Structure formats: structure tokens, C-alpha cells
Amino acid sequence: MRAAFAKEITELTKRNEDLILLSGDIGNRMFDEFKNISPNRFYNCGIAEGSMMSVAAGLALSGLRPIVYTITPFTTLRCLEQIKIGAAYHDVPIIIVGTGSGLSYAELGATHHSLDDISIIRSIPNIKVLAPCDSNELVVFINEALNNNSPTYIRIGKKGEPIITKGIKTLGIGKANILLEGTKNLIIGIGPIISEALEACDYEKNKFNTCVASMGSIKPLDTKFLKKMSERNFEKWIILEEHSKIGGLSSAILEWKNDNQINTPKIIRLGVEDKFIHKLGKQNYIRKELGLDSSTIKKLLY
């Protein structure tokens, strides 16, 4: 996904001279072509994320369109107050991109896990919160965010995530994308972990007759879509996210359900429990340990 991000902004810099890329000393070689094309529109702001986010605010207040890029915990929680004031309170078009979100950096431990970013950033006014399920959704989001005049946070994976929107014309910010049609159960997910859901459904055959949707736009939430789904007769909803159960997508949906008095079938929340992960391993190992893998999901679909 990060390669798709680099490729897209390398294209965008050719026609958008306001686009400025700020990196927190990561993305080695990935931005070489961008730098060749636009040498004075790339700034390595060092391992100093607080300063970087405020510099982005200064650029955006001056009419430019900075994209701030580094590993998710460092481009979110590390500089949270700079996001709150510099980006959100000023309400300026900064795009914050966090790479390696969720458990993409599983082996790197708690410092590099980001299972709290959606919850925390979602509570700040003005800023959109997006978690694309694959590179196609990401590209649509970036292009749309560049045309918005308010800040956007985009949470992406690392590398090797499968394309799961093949043959689907993905809709933009504020819209859910249906990846698989079915009538028995509904899975609503965010991010690349949706591929676990599709695997559970046995994608090609969809033998459990499941509907799978990507809710890549968590804020704004596609409430029209949710309302429509509530009117279909699913047996249950499963909400899937590589994020804490506190404050993420499932919380957002339950808030909507409560505040609008919507009737839904039973909702099962698949997310990370309220604790740190100590026993490390590959991302698929930890997903399995946490019950977020395809075989666990499959058991819920019969």
C-alpha cells in the first residue's frame, strides 16, 4: 500500500504544484522519483514529528497542500496536539498518512502497533478519518482529500496487501463499498484485514451467502448505507477492524445506532481487546491469536 501511495503522489506532483510531501525520515528510496520531479516540494523533516506537523500547519495556512507521512504511531499519537491545533482547529487541508497501521508492524512490538489511532483522532473536530481496504480505495481517497479544504487522516497498511476491490468502482470519502453481495450475514470492515473476511467467505463461491463491505470512511460515516443495510434482513452484522474495540469503527456504528434509534440484528464486534500485545510474531499469527483471522470469522458465518 505504501508503494501505491508513493506512486500516486509521484503522479500527482506532476500536475499539482501545491502538493508538498513531508516525511519523518522514512520512505528510503520510495520517494526518489518524486524528489527528481519536484525537488523543492519534498522535505525530510527528521525524526521530529511534533515539529513536522506544525511545519505542515504553517505550509497549509499559507495555501499549500502538505502531506505528512511516517509510521502510524508517530504521525498520530506522537504529534497529537499538533494535529489538534495545527491541522484540525485551523481547519486546513493537511493530509496525514500513517503507514504500517494496525498490526502491519506486528513483530516490532507495542511501540509500532497502532490500535488506538482511529479512536483518538475521531474525537477531534474537522478531521476526516479514513482506512482504505486496499490501494484502489487509497488512491481514490488521496485524490479526493487533495480537493478538500479540511484535514484528512488516512491510515494505510505496509506492503503486500491484496487488491480486494477488483472490478469494483470504489466510491470516495463518506461512502461504503460493497465488495461481495450476499443476504445471510453482513460483514462491515475497514482496512486490509477485510481480506480475512473475504477468505472466510471463500470469495469466489461465497458459500455462506455473506455480504462484505468496506467502510473505509469512518468519519464521515456512510450512514445512508448503514440505514439501508438495517432494512435488509441479515441474521447478524459482524464488524471487523484491526483496532481496539474502544472507539473504532464498531463504536462509531453503535453510536449511530443508538443516537438514531436504528434496529439492527445482533452485532458482533471483532477488534482488539483492551490490552497490549506482548507475545509477538507475524501479522497473521497475531490476528489468529486475537481471533481476527479468516478461520475465526468463518465460524461466525454458518
Next chain:
Amino acid sequence: MIKNKFEELEKISLLLRRKIIETSHGAKIPHLGSCLSCLDILVYLYWRELKIDPFDPNNESRDKFVLSKGHGAPALFQVLAEKKFFSKKDLDEFGKNGSLFHEHPPKPGLINGIEAATGSLGHGMPMALGMALASRIKGIRNRCYALLSDGECNEGSIWESAMLAASQKVESLTIIVDYNKWQATGKSNEIFKLEPLIDKWESFGWHVNEIDGHNFNEISEAFRDAKSNNIKPSAIVAHTIKGKGISFMEDDNNWHYRTPNDKELENALKELK
């Protein structure tokens, strides 16, 4: 003749000192000592240094000033009103419920002349750096300024952005440290080892001037010198007195939070004549 060169500025400072204290008394606005220590620098900036038209405050080629020590807002608001960025009558609402004018500068667009929302220390300087970089990228030949407090130099983001400004050779950026030797609850150098502050800025790759922040000759010379160097960002370390101008407030840190009562107001105004 040279002696009178800054007579106008001295008169303005005197007038605005009175207004700041009156407002602090009337609306119970704190940070009086911090406002009085940086006032002369603000007056010099707005009357002699900054290229900003109060009647065209969003002109793209204007100089930009960020009050990084946002708690100096009561001083900045008086300066902006005196320069006619908005009506002096607007300040009648200062500190009242529902007013835009309270203790810190809000986001731009709400009050003319405010370039950035500050109040959380350590944000304003890197934002001013971003503005200076933006001008360079867009080919605008203006200058950007940030006024810091010495306590604010506790914040890591000040030194993060100091190193970035130096590596990027952002020579159009000038920061001023209002070095009044006090922070909220004690002596700056006892709480955090700021000294040697001049050496710190120099070793971070900055062009540095050290001045008396209440002497308009020295302030003027430092800004002239800052503009004459075209390689490094510039820092002006201005030695100031917290509570400057009122004998019973000077160097007394109680006036970081206290506001004057009726008798203290009367005594203060007597001294400002």
C-alpha cells in the same frame, strides 16, 4: 536628534502598557507580567519592522508574525487595535462571555492580524517556519517572525524546528526570545538549564543577536542585522523584565497569574505617565 528617534514608539508603549493593565484589571486577564515584558518588541515589530497593511491583512506577500508565546495575546490585541487591524471598540468585549477576545490568539480568520492559533507552547515557531518555507516554495520574498517566551524554550519542538530551519537555511525566519528569566512557577534557569542560551542558538546553526529588549535602538539594530544575513535563520535573544514599567510588578513572578485590584491599578497608572 538620535535620542528622539524612537520617541513615538516610547509613547505608544506607554499608552499600550496602560491599556493592558486596565484590561487585566477590568476583565481579570492574567499573564500581565508576560505581556509587559514583550510589549516593546511587539511595538517595534508592528510600527517599524513588519510589512503588513492592516487594511489588507491577508495580502499574500505580507510579512507574517506568529505570537508563539500565545499568552501574550492581551498585549498583541492592544497592538493590533492601535494599528487599526480592527476597531478599538471591539476590545470593549475583551474577556466577556461570547467574545472572540480572550486569553490566547484564536485561529486565523476570526480576528484580523492573527496568523496562527497559539497558547500551547512550542507550536508557533514551527508554524512560522512552515510559513517561511511556503514563501520560499511560492517565490514570495517576505519575512516570517515568531516571538517565544524563555519558558517556551523548554519545549522539544522549539529545538526540533530550530535544527530543521538551520538545515533548510531558512534565512527569512527570525525568532525573538522574550527572555524575562521567569516561567510560570519559578526562575527559568532553575527549572530548565537554558543557559548558555546564546551559545545554544548558535550551536543549533542560527545567527544570533543578544539585546536589551526594552531598548528600541538595540531592537532596531538586531532586526537590521537579522535581515542582513542571508544564510541562516536568526534568533534575537532579548533580555527583558517581567512586569516591565510598573515598579511593584517588575521581576515579581506573582504577576504571571495575578490581576491588579483597584488600588494597584491606580498606582500602576500613576507610574505610566
